Amino acid sequence: MKTLAIETSCDDTSLGIISYDGETFQVDKLIAYSQIKEHQPFGGVLPEIASRLHSEKIIRLLQEIWFEEIEKVDFISVTAHPGLPGSLVVGKSTAQLLGARFQKPVKEINHIHGHIFSILLERKKSDLQLPMVMLTASGGHNDLYLVTKQENSPDRGRGSEAEEGVINTQTIGEYRIQKIGYTLDDASGEAFDKVSKMLGGPYPGGPRISQQALQGKPNPEFHFKRILLPKDQQGNYLFSFSGMKSQVAFLLDKRKKEGKTLSQQDIADIAYEFQEATIETLANRLLKASKEHGTKTIALAGGVSANNRLVEYLSQEIETHNQEEYIKEHNEEVAFLYPTKKVYSTDNGAMIGLVGILTNYFNS
DSSP: OEEEEEEOSSSEEEEEEEEEOSSBEEEEEEEEEEOHHHHGGGTSOOHHHHHHHHHHHHHHHHTTSOHHHHHHOSEEEEEEESSOHHHHHHHHHHHHHHHHHHTOOEEEEEHHHHHHHGGGBTSBGGGOOSSEEEEEESSSOEEEEEEEEOOOOTTTTTOEEOGGGOEEEEEETTEEEEEEEEESSOOHHHHHHHHHHHTTOOSSHHHHHHHHHTTOOOBTTBOOOOOOOOOOTTSOEEEOOHHHHHHHHHHHHHHHHTTOOOOHHHHHHHHHHHHHHHHHHHHHHHHHHHHHHTOSEEEEESGGGGOHHHHHHHHHHHHHHHHHHHHHTOSOOOEEEOOSSGGGTSSOHHHHHHHHHHHHHHHO
16 A cells, blocks of 8 residues: 655645555655744744745645656545644645545545654554553644554544544554643643753754753753643643743743853753753653553654654663563563654654555555
8 A cells, every 4th residue: 555645734844655565664755845944033933934835845845756656656645633724724735636636535644643653664563562652742742642452343433532633532543542641831842942042042942952961961050840740630641841941941040130141061051951851751751651551662753752862761761661570570571662763753744644554554
């Protein structure tokens, strides 16, 4: 099965051709235009500029895919929600036009589902051992999901929608996805962006903070509380990164009132502590959820999954867990999965096509 996929939910115009041979999800082609440089002067994504740029760039990107290739796909996958309304309209309109032109069905895909299953890109389907707990973390979302095997059910493929198009529980192909955690305010990626700005850095802030943190070290002057909230009334895990961001703001304001200037080493140390606090908070919730549900796989996706320190920290924690469980003979080892390439951590057409295949192939 093969699909042409279109992703325009935010500030990346991305097209891909993805195929499945019954074993491996292959990325045959992936092209994209990133709008970062157009949004950088504003310190964030401006929806009006984003939708206009999608309109300008998507045809040029399509011209890099031969019509003969589009004629060979079985269907077209396109991001339908959640995302910026104007940007989504560009992608969906293009998909409908291509569907009419090439007589191909169009499958609308949930953007978050794309991130959840992005870990399967260039992997075998059998690499995913269930149950799995997944953290999706980026500038726009910060959620925990439990993925299990879905038995045949009259409700297959329907599911229930929550606020802003995020899925609470839904089945995709043979998988059942249940949302078990969310953020009350800023997502972790948003906090990275805002702290980067406070420290004089550019947008997006994640790469900048990570780079500065490499030069940083533990400093007793700079310590940020790890905000670990209790579960909500339904038993869902909760995140809050607005408070993490505020701790940095209060620190900088206090130093300013005291007449203290920030050296480059101070900035690096603050970036280091902020990154450590954020990573430890994310990892804590993810690992607790894994133990609670007895999962075989712990997974990470979304823009923040490109953070090398987060991957390193989780790898160490999971290795320690596996050694302890092995010694106690309580359980089998837990696997750790994250996207095989950093490009698959960002918004990309390949992940949208993969979900399209999961839905069509395994529901057919």
